[in-house]
Amino acid sequence: MNRDVILKNRSNRRPKAHQGKPISSPIRTFTIESMTHEGHGVVRDQGKVTFVEGAMTGEQVEARLTKEGRQFNQATTLKRIHTSPSRRTPSCKHFEQCGGCQLQHMDIDAQRDLKTEWLRNQFRKLELPEQITRLQGEEFGYRRRARLSVFAKNQQVSMGFRAKASNAIVDIEQCQVLVPALQKAYADLRSYILQGSLVAKLGHVELLLDNAGVACVLRQTRDVPEADKAQLVEWANSNGIEVYWQLPDQSKVQVDAPRHYLVDGLKVNFHPQDFIQVNAQINDAMVEQAMAWLNVTQDDVVLDLFCGAGNFSLPLGKRAGQVLAVEAIESMVEMGQANAAAAGLGNTSFLAADLTLPPPNHLKKAKITKALLDPPRAGALEFLPTLVRLKPKQILYVSCNASTLARDAQYLVENGYRVMNVCMMDMFPQTSHVEAMMLLQK
Numbered sequence: 001m002n003r004d005v006i007l008k009n010r011s012n013r014r015p016k017a018h019q020g021k022p023i024s025s026p027i028r029t030f031t032i033e034s035m036t037h038e039g040h041g042v043v044r045d046q047g048k049v050t051f052v053e054g055a056m057t058g059e060q061v062e063a064r065l066t067k068e069g070r071q072f073n074q075a076t077t078l079k080r081i082h083t084s085p086s087r088r089t090p091s092c093k094h095f096e097q098c099g100g101c102q103l104q105h106m107d108i109d110a111q112r113d114l115k116t117e118w119l120r121n122q123f124r125k126l127e128l129p130e131q132i133t134r135l136q137g138e139e140f141g142y143r144r145r146a147r148l149s150v151f152a153k154n155q156q157v158s159m160g161f162r163a164k165a166s167n168a169i170v171d172i173e174q175c176q177v178l179v180p181a182l183q184k185a186y187a188d189l190r191s192y193i194l195q196g197s198l199v200a201k202l203g204h205v206e207l208l209l210d211n212a213g214v215a216c217v218l219r220q221t222r223d224v225p226e227a228d229k230a231q232l233v234e235w236a237n238s239n240g241i242e243v244y245w246q247l248p249d250q251s252k253v254q255v256d257a258p259r260h261y262l263v264d265g266l267k268v269n270f271h272p273q274d275f276i277q278v279n280a281q282i283n284d285a286m287v288e289q290a291m292a293w294l295n296v297t298q299d300d301v302v303l304d305l306f307c308g309a310g311n312f313s314l315p316l317g318k319r320a321g322q323v324l325a326v327e328a329i330e331s332m333v334e335m336g337q338a339n340a341a342a343a344g345l346g347n348t349s350f351l352a353a354d355l356t357l358p359p360p361n362h363l364k365k366a367k368i369t370k371a372l373l374d375p376p377r378a379g380a381l382e383f384l385p386t387l388v389r390l391k392p393k394q395i396l397y398v399s400c401n402a403s404t405l406a407r408d409a410q411y412l413v414e415n416g417y418r419v420m421n422v423c424m425m426d427m428f429p430q431t432s433h434v435e436a437m438m439l440l441q442k
Ligand SMILES: C[S@@+](CC[C@H](N)C(=O)[O-])C[C@H]1O[C@@H](n2cnc3c(N)ncnc32)[C@H](O)[C@@H]1O
Pocket: 275, 276, 277, 306, 307, 308, 309, 310, 311, 312, 326, 327, 328, 329, 332, 353, 354, 355, 356, 374, 375, 376
């Protein structure tokens, strides 16, 4: 398809990661060779990589060089001469400004191909199986949790997400990646909050849908009069929304009863501010796949590291002889232990430990056959020497950051493990986030 498209100024969407000095330069024509996972075109121009904002693989564009760095250049697309057949019109009207999504201009298959190839590139130093498999679900309406900022200054009020290239708040009327129940709750809450005096007293609103229903955590930046709180709670409850107030001192929200969701038929109680997997559909599929890949039996003793309130530990406990689950946050450890007890899993115990620090003896001497780890973005490097000494036959690594997974997997490979399976999990369609699962075996 050959289409000339003059693009409006998109200078607020420059890739942040590759800064260089601003230059003035003539307009150049590029044919885009590949893309970053953030959705920027990449071309090798006179021996140097150039990131071309607003351009997709296979597109021919006229672009202006905007920055010249020692290693990379940056350019911004002015006109498309040839348009990729995978380009589509973003369905959200806020896409150009909102920092929440990066890939809505690509069709969903192209997004998933990009994420899969990006993973392959991150893991290029590892010997990989031929195929990277995929877990994928709904492309919109998948987020069961989201945090939106509230802004009020002078006469201006807004509520929404941060902008793509600044800290400004983009006023969001409707967000299509939220599950339908949260889209409705957001619309209702937004008009209630923006129309009253509360707008000047809130920093953000966190929305949540779980098996107990819709909830929101309202983070106060100033005291809210009790009468205003009572009025909002009454209105929210009549709209099916449970309200939690976080005080200006940012202390943890006090709750009468925990929230809960179901995984693998088991009830996971959690505190409304604690981590849960954001995409319920992919979480179910992810846990199911983890159980299948690890093929846990009654003969296994499994270590579940970075376990939260037991998202993997409880399903593991259903299948294994014994499970030892480790988590840094003590209140989550207590919740996890109570979750295991409520599920009748006497074989599953939770331990509080910071896995970046030297491990407690109990952990150092654990006799395990298999391990599952699901660390935060920083990965699990500090714990890997201990993990290797524990000699699990199989290690299943769930990751939200492919570069730390690549680093950690390299360490495990150097210590006798082999990569057996890799999966790209599209937990956050329309965004540049990529989650991965990797199975390593001795
Ligand atoms: C990506 S979440 C995964 C939680 C859980 N596996 C799940 O699927 O819900 C990472 C977890 O690691 C915990 N964590 C973060 N840093 C840690 C550390 N240094 N030591 C132990 N746990 C940590 C967090 O509190 C969080 O619960």
